[in-house]
Amino acid sequence: MIDKNSGISYYRQMMEYxxxxxxxxVYKPGDRLPSEKELCAIFHVNRHTVRQAMMxxxxxxxxxxxxxxxxxxxxxxxxxxxxxxxxRTRFTHNIMEVGLIPGARVLCGMEVAAxxxxxxxxxxxxGARVVLLEMLRFINQEPFCITTNxxxxxxxxxxxxxxxxxxxxxxxxDKHYGLRPTRTYSTFQxxxxxxxxxxxxxxxxxQPLLVVESAMTGEDGTVIQYSVTRFRGDRxxxxxGFD
Amino acid sequence: MIDKNSGISYYRQMMEYxxxxxxxxVYKPGDRLPSEKELCAIFHVNRHTVRQAMMxxxxxxxxxxxxxxxxxxxxxxxxxxxxxxxxRTRFTHNIMEVGLIPGARVLCGMEVAAxxxxxxxxxxxxGARVVLLEMLRFINQEPFCITTNxxxxxxxxxxxxxxxxxxxxxxxxDKHYGLRPTRTYSTFQxxxxxxxxxxxxxxxxxQPLLVVESAMTGEDGTVIQYSVTRFRGDRxxxxxGFD
DNA sequence: GCCATGCGGATGTCTATACAACCTGCCCCT
DNA sequence: AGGGGCAGGTTGTATAGACATCCGCATGGC
Numbered sequence: 079m080i081d082k083n084s085g086i087s088y089y090r091q092m093m094e095y096x097x098x099x100x101x102x103x104v105y106k107p108g109d110r111l112p113s114e115k116e117l118c119a120i121f122h123v124n125r126h127t128v129r130q131a132m133m134x135x136x137x138x139x140x141x142x143x144x145x146x147x148x149x150x151x152x153x154x155x156x157x158x159x160x161x162x163x164x165x166r167t168r169f170t171h172n173i174m175e176v177g178l179i180p181g182a183r184v185l186c187g188m189e190v191a192a193x194x195x196x197x198x199x200x201x202x203x204x205g206a207r208v209v210l211l212e213m214l215r216f217i218n219q220e221p222f223c224i225t226t227n228x229x230x231x232x233x234x235x236x237x238x239x240x241x242x243x244x245x246x247x248x249x250x251x252d253k254h255y256g257l258r259p260t261r262t263y264s265t266f267q268x269x270x271x272x273x274x275x276x277x278x279x280x281x282x283x284x285q286p287l288l289v290v291e292s293a294m295t296g297e298d299g300t301v302i303q304y305s306v307t308r309f310r311g312d313r314x315x316x317x318x319g320f321d
Numbered sequence: 322m323i324d325k326n327s328g329i330s331y332y333r334q335m336m337e338y339x340x341x342x343x344x345x346x347v348y349k350p351g352d353r354l355p356s357e358k359e360l361c362a363i364f365h366v367n368r369h370t371v372r373q374a375m376m377x378x379x380x381x382x383x384x385x386x387x388x389x390x391x392x393x394x395x396x397x398x399x400x401x402x403x404x405x406x407x408x409r410t411r412f413t414h415n416i417m418e419v420g421l422i423p424g425a426r427v428l429c430g431m432e433v434a435a436x437x438x439x440x441x442x443x444x445x446x447x448g449a450r451v452v453l454l455e456m457l458r459f460i461n462q463e464p465f466c467i468t469t470n471x472x473x474x475x476x477x478x479x480x481x482x483x484x485x486x487x488x489x490x491x492x493x494x495d496k497h498y499g500l501r502p503t504r505t506y507s508t509f510q511x512x513x514x515x516x517x518x519x520x521x522x523x524x525x526x527x528q529p530l531l532v533v534e535s536a537m538t539g540e541d542g543t544v545i546q547y548s549v550t551r552f553r554g555d556r557x558x559x560x561x562g563f564d
Numbered sequence: 565g566c567c568a569t570g571c572g573g574a575t576g577t578c579t580a581t582a583c584a585a586c587c588t589g590c591c592c593c594t
Numbered sequence: 595a596g597g598g599g600c601a602g603g604t605t606g607t608a609t610a611g612a613c614a615t616c617c618g619c620a621t622g623g624c
Binding site: 137138139158160164165260261262263264265266267268269270283284286287288290309311314315316317318319320321 | 380381401403407408503504505506507508509510511512513526527529530531533552554557558559560561562563564
């Protein structure tokens with residue numbers, strides 16, 4: 079099982095061996111692997127060596143480890159959700175159209191002074207008053223993405239007082255302020271989540287994140303919304319049409 | 322330095338402490354941290370514990386470890402390269418416009434049978450002959466992205482024989498085949514690289530990747546190109562305009 | 565029936581030690 | 595002066611053992 083004279087470290091050989099077993103279906107998603115102690119006996123190595131291999135595999139996302147319970151083969155990668163982005167993207171419609179159940183929760187709403195990045199995107203002076211609205215969106219009850227929206231405060235007076243009424247953001251903006259934002263551009267990046275986002279999205283800190291920044295204008299061309307959305311990388315496939 | 326009664330594991334406290342020191346500029350990018358043995362003495366813990374902390378920090382990309390030499394604070398994050406994607410994106414033009422030096426190398430060219438995903442995107446039958454052309458692109462001499470292009474074989478006869486002539490792909494396609502691909506849609510995902518891509522892009526396997534899939538049509542509307550591009554997550558910010 | 569307690573098994577953390585592999589610079593020999 | 599080789603420092607791997615913490619289940623008392 080382990081060739082002690084191959085010149086390859088034991089834990090790497092273990093990783094390769096177990097990865098193969100998973101690929102060959104010896105262990106299926108959700109199956110429990112032998113406990114660390116059992117693996118020690120199987121491979122004739124120290125528990126520390128076993129752990130090094132397990133940590134490596136867990137880092138790759140092939141397995142997950144639950145304290146007090148055991149190590150398990152990671153589930154089949156959840157089906158990627160194809161999220162279409164267009165000039166007027168509406169989360170709720172978007173998700174319902176493909177037969178999934180959308181959900182949303184306001185995480186945070188407050189009026190703040192715009193930092194440079196926000197002010198620049200909203201075409202305001204640094205320090206101008208803006209309304210920050212952070213929303214967590216769910217698909218089939220599971221966290222999918224977090225969006226931090228910024229609006230110029232003078233365009234959305236009293237938004238914070240009505241925060242409980244928000245279910246569909248765009249319906250809300252249209253109804254109360256007559257605003258119909260249209261996307262002008264988006265940028266895409268792949269990074270890692272900060273501790274807060276990781277906890278909120280219920281992913282580990284070394285799962286990748288797809289970050290989309292967007293600016294929206296009103297019908298008169300003024301920028302009325304700037305948003306930063308962090309999508310779970312393991313769930314999201316974002317598509318953009320060029321037509 | 323380490324509170325042995327805080328209930329927080331030593332290695333996590335160490336990670337936090339060192340992270341703060343780096344953030345505060347006690348250690349600057351490129352600086353060598355104390356050796357593991359020295360850190361043992363400083364924090365009064367076992368070398369194993371020190372290593373656990375170092376591994377964690379290295380995993381986050383805050384430091385990098387060189388065997389036989391030491392551990393160093395990772396360089397300032399490389400400036401993100403803003404890569405604009407539009408209907409007709411041309412890598413070389415794109416990069417030169419922002420004052421950077423583009424480069425490209427063909428990694429692999431061959432004629433293969435289309436698997437389902439490729440065939441579907443090219444509107445062909447599964448198993449149809451397609452030309453696969455994999456290119457590595459550089460910015461300022463450093464690997465930036467890998468693109469795997471697929472073309473229907475009947476549209477690009479003899480492409481493989483002329484492979485050495487390719488410098489700008491679109492110039493090449495236009496000159497030899499009169500093809501002027503136009504992007505119809507793109508999808509964006511955040512994942513991790515496979516071993517090959519990681520090595521080619523010179524990143525570790527736990528750096529995130531931004532994967533963009535695109536389909537291109539010719540002037541008559543038929544699909545003539547399907548491509549999958551893996552961008553280095555630490556370098557790339559891809560922007561799309563909706564105009 | 566129901567909750568509490570405890571036990572065994574699992575992973576999490578930490579210490580101590582040893583040797584291997586790699587890098588650098590110094591010293592010595594030519 | 596130049597090259598080879600050795601010494602010492604650094605990280606990489608592996609072993610052995612100990613205790614902590616968490617989970618699930620069974621047992622027992624109410």
